[in-house]
Amino acid sequence: MISSVVNALILGLIIVLSISCGGSIVDEESTSNSRLFAASCQSCHTLPKPTDKSDEEWPPLVKKYGEQAKLTVEQIDRITIYLLANN
Numbered sequence: 001m002i003s004s005v006v007n008a009l010i011l012g013l014i015i016v017l018s019i020s021c022g023g024s025i026v027d028e029e030s031t032s033n034s035r036l037f038a039a040s041c042q043s044c045h046t047l048p049k050p051t052d053k054s055d056e057e058w059p060p061l062v063k064k065y066g067e068q069a070k071l072t073v074e075q076i077d078r079i080t081i082y083l084l085a086n087n
């Protein structure tokens with residue numbers, strides 16, 4: 001009887017922790033993607049707005065300019081993810 005109450009509490013705690021942790025990981029990731037975008041994409045011109053281009057237009061543009069900026073494939077992917085999530 002007692003142990004099932006304890007189990008329920010532990011389970012609840014695990015669920016709460018995993019939800020709050022998951023949230024902060026996602027936030028951190030999107031913040032660092034947006035920082036990477038800001039750091040990489042305004043050395044030659046002003047920073048474009050994510051809403052300037054569509055989901056179809058961004059991937060080839062980020063690839064083109066990312067390669068010019070000597071970014072890694074992983075960095076290009078992260079910038080693309082950020083732009084598509086915010087356009």
Ligand code: HEC
Nearest residue numbers: 040041042043044045048052053061062065066068069079
């Ligand atoms: C090495 C310099 C350089 C860097 C770094 C750079 N760009 Fe550019 N970008 C340019 C130049 C030059 C143009 C305008 C002329 C052209 O079409 O090439 C331009 C134009 C653009 C345009 C307008 C193109 C259009 O067809 O409307 C977008 C959008 C853009 N850049 C996005 C980015 C993004 C996103 C990044 C970061 C991954 C980035 N740029 C980094 C040089 C750069």
